[in-house]
Amino acid sequence: MKILDELYYGNISGGDRTAYDREELTDLLSLVEENRHLLLAELTEEQKDRFDKICCGLAEQRDLIDRHSFLTGFRLGVRMMAECFANNE
Numbered sequence: 001m002k003i004l005d006e007l008y009y010g011n012i013s014g015g016d017r018t019a020y021d022r023e024e025l026t027d028l029l030s031l032v033e034e035n036r037h038l039l040l041a042e043l044t045e046e047q048k049d050r051f052d053k054i055c056c057g058l059a060e061q062r063d064l065i066d067r068h069s070f071l072t073g074f075r076l077g078v079r080m081m082a083e084c085f086a087n088n089e
Helices: 002-008 023-042 045-086
Strands: none
Touching: 023 045
16 A cells, blocks of 8 residues: 555655657647747737636646546556456456
């Protein structure tokens, strides 16, 4: 249970392994960031505020989806382990 203890106490995170080291994702993130800066340069202050609210909402949505995905994957792993122990032949 050491790994679960580490997870519980926050010493490790389920999201420690990110996909950001993948070249295709890095290229995509660079493209999005470049276009974001170009768009912000053309917006009024009111439009920038609205855009910021949209970005914050999307980030919150992404966090909820990440949490749900983590929980779903963890539950699947537990079910697989339970099945392994139940079918101990």
